[in-house]
Amino acid sequence: MTGCFSLSEAIERTYKSGFKRSGLRRVTIDLKDGTLVNFWVSKNRYESKPKPNLLLIHGLGATAIWQWYDVARRLSPHFNLFIPDLLFFGGSSTTRPERSDIFQAQTLMRALEAQSVKRFSLVGLSYGGFVGYRMASMFGDAVERVVICCAAVCVEEKDMKDGIFKVSDLDEASKILVPESVKKLRELMGYIFYKPALARLVPTCLLHDFIEHALTRDNMEEKREMIKAIPKDRIISEIPKLTQPTLIIWGKHDQVFPLEMGKRLEKHLGDNGRLVIIERTGHIFNFERPKTFFKLLKSFLLEKKISQILSL
DSSP: OTTOOOHHHHHHHHHHHHHHHTTEEEEEEEOSSSEEEEEEEESOTTOSSOOOEEEEEOOSSSOHHHHHHHHHHHHTTTSEEEEEOOTTSTTOEESSOOOSHHHHHHHHHHHHHTTTOOOEEEEEETHHHHHHHHHHHHOTTTEEEEEEESOOTTOOGGGGTTTOSSOOOHHHHHHHHSOOSHHHHHHHHHHHSSSGGGGGGSOHHHHHHHIIIIIOSTTHHHHHHHHHHSSTTOOGGGSOOOOSOEEEEEETTOSSSOHHHHHHHHHHHGGGEEEEEETTOOTTHHHHSHHHHHHHHHHHHTTOOHHHHHTO
């Protein structure tokens, strides 16, 4: 029914106002090949006292503003922020057929170059961590520091069959991660929260509203294709090792990408990587412990020692 109140739309309006108060504005970058990328970016990039550039890459789910709202407002006084909607989210789109994290990484790099961004650090959440890792490995001269959050970068194709994940069928997993029904959304909430029982307490009407107005039904098939492309032919020995200092952050009780995946990535990176585990959180610690998340990011990205970060 048209004209009905939407809680999700009201929340998003609040988020947009908060971003604007934090000195962020919306821009759309046209890459002239059928690809458009929407960003929230810092308005005052060229202040007398320059700030470092920071790219925040969201994961699956709602658009960037939903996933970065709490943390971005805290980061904005310290960094020039670049917060894109990945392709097939928000107003970002492409007519090209590619669905890989490599293509997403190349697209973001081109969009940053179009804004005259030459050097930056990045933070990638979940699927955004796959994209961020690709950017760091492909554009090493541009990326200074890397934060990978609950992204199973070192997953192998065989892991799906070996029972490492709660849902071993990739097609079924993609339907949960990109839900189009209240039943699937409740199932997803059961996996992403530290206290999954909360999913049962949310009224059905609010979940339906969230699907329609926050997740939206746009580009569902494209998003599922993105998920299915991740593990295809993937083996650890062929995953590049980053040369940048890399902080890996994981929720201790993550049921989407188990903690073992974070430990595997830390081992893969050797001296360049360090894993920090946030207690009493699941896959979405950016919602469950935003202050802790912010402190970790600020400390690492502004070059405190790892030992200081671990004491936070």
